[in-house]
Amino acid sequence: MTKTVKRGALIVLEGCDRSGKSTQCTKLVERLNSLKIPAKKISFPDRTTSIGSIIDKYLSREIDLPDRAIHLLFSANRWELEPEIRKQIQSGVTLIVDRYSYSGIVFTSAKKCVDLGWCCAPENGLPKPDLVLFLKLSLEEMSKRGGFGNERYENIDFQNEVGKTFDKLTDDFIQINASKDISTLTNNILEIVLKTIDNISCKPLKELNFNEIKVKQSNMY
Ligand code: T5A
Numbered sequence: 001m002t003k004t005v006k007r008g009a010l011i012v013l014e015g016c017d018r019s020g021k022s023t024q025c026t027k028l029v030e031r032l033n034s035l036k037i038p039a040k041k042i043s044f045p046d047r048t049t050s051i052g053s054i055i056d057k058y059l060s061r062e063i064d065l066p067d068r069a070i071h072l073l074f075s076a077n078r079w080e081l082e083p084e085i086r087k088q089i090q091s092g093v094t095l096i097v098d099r100y101s102y103s104g105i106v107f108t109s110a111k112k113c114v115d116l117g118w119c120c121a122p123e124n125g126l127p128k129p130d131l132v133l134f135l136k137l138s139l140e141e142m143s144k145r146g147g148f149g150n151e152r153y154e155n156i157d158f159q160n161e162v163g164k165t166f167d168k169l170t171d172d173f174i175q176i177n178a179s180k181d182i183s184t185l186t187n188n189i190l191e192i193v194l195k196t197i198d199n200i201s202c203k204p205l206k207e208l209n210f211n212e213i214k215v216k217q218s219n220m221y
Contacts, residue, residue: 008038008094009197010085010127010205013189014102014166015135016159018145019178020185024135025098027186028193032094037197040088043098044078051077059151068118071108075122078104085127089205094197101126101208106169107153110161120210128206131196133189134166135178 011028013021025041032039047056051073057063058070065073078101088095101123108119139156148154153162166173174192178185 005090005092006202007200007205008089008092009130009193009200010089010095010097011193011196012097012100012102012129012132013135014099014132014173015178016137016142016163016166017151017154018142018148019135019137020145020182021098021135023182024185024189025096027182028096028189031186031190032096032193035194037094038092039094039096041096041098042081042085044081044100044103045074046077046081049077049080051080059153061152067108067111067113071104071114071119072122074104074108075101078123078126082126086205089127094193096193097129100129100132101210102132102166102169102173105210106162106165110158110165112161123208124210126208128208130200130203130205131193132173133176133192134173135176135185137178139163141179 013025015021022043025043029039029041045055045059046052054063054065055070055073055077058065058073085095104123105116105119108114109116139160142148142159143156153159176185176189180188
């Protein structure tokens with residue numbers, strides 16, 4: 001008789017730039033693996049693919065692209081990893097994801113050039129996270145962290161707009177105070193992640209459907 005493998009969880013860390021997402025994703029995977037829970041980190045944008053290399057050139061200001069074109073490339077970068085995400089989750093691996101569709105929607109929307117519905121549409125149908133943690137950090141603290149200002153989007157006015165847009169997007173995120181020290185944060189986040197892994201049990205992985213999203217302000221751009 002074949003043994004049914006319990007699926008892994010899809011956990012996303014979101015937040016403004018330099019809020020510590022990458023650091024926490026790496027630490028979480030280490031801690032989960034040390035507890036013998038199979039876990040891997042993936043990051044968006046994934047700059048290692050051919051689509052990701054265009055995104056990297058755009059972010060480092062090597063090339064310019066129209067806002068809609070770069071938005072669709074960020075989304076395509078998620079879709080090219082979608083089969084792998086499903087495969088890993090079904091094989092029992094928990095994925096800790098550094099940014100996801102929410103960043104895609106919010107960063108383009110904060111440019112105030114495209115309406116929210118247009119930003120959301122390409123994300124519909126991607127695997128829906130079991131948990132989204134939002135790392136919240138003040139603009140002042142963010143700007144003091146290493147490397148801030150190196151890439152496109154890393155300026156205080158735009159990050160302020162990004163923060164406000166994230167706030168309007170959904171009530172479903174669990175907010176985390178990202179100003180705490182790294183190990184305290186990892187302990188806090190690990191506790192929530194372990195509960196999620198326990199709770200998913202036999203629940204199937206859902207799909208994102210932004211047509212149902214709870215947008216707090218209907219005229220949001
Ligand atoms: N984007 C992204 C879109 O426009 N559309 C999309 O669809 C997607 C997915 C690049 C840009 O692309 C945009 C958003 C971004 O502007 P990225 O590759 O995630 O996205 O950007 P990165 O520059 O790699 O990462 P971030 O700027 O988001 O930084 P992190 O991951 O939040 O922070 P991290 O962990 O690298 O830490 C930053 C610094 O702070 C320190 C670290 O040591 C490091 O120096 N630090 C702390 N210091 C004190 N206390 C703590 N608790 C700390 N945690 C970390």
